[in-house]
């Protein structure tokens with residue numbers, strides 16, 4: 497496995513990261529800065545991208561202590577589905593291994609569900625698990641009333 501790059505959650509990736517990852521990682525990373533009150537990621541949490549000869553790109557999060565995962569991630573998905581996939585992988589890891597509920601639905605106790613926008617292949621949104629309704633674009637959790645959610 498060859499590490500291609502690591503970079504801060506909401507920073508633009510370095511030039512050797514395929515351009516397809518840039519916007520999805522930046523948007524999900526921005527939402528990762530928006531954790532429930534009292535919760536925090538391990539210090540120095542960063543994106544990590546590596547490459548396996550037979551399985552392609554592995555994307556995930558890492559930090560000096562604790563936090564670490566990388567999962568096969570196909571950069572050639574359309575941007576909306578790719579953003580939803582990256583958000584889902586981060587959410588699964590944070591829920592399962594860091595015991596961190598991210599992001600939670602305002603007014604409910606459940607997690608929001610990431611999904612590609614069926615009408616716009618470039619976008620993905622967070623949905624309420626109960627109503628199924630899209631609530632906010634992935635990357636925009638800090639906007640408006642979501643800032644307090």
Ligand SMILES: [Zn+2]
Nearest residue numbers: 601604624625
């Ligand atoms: Zn809800």
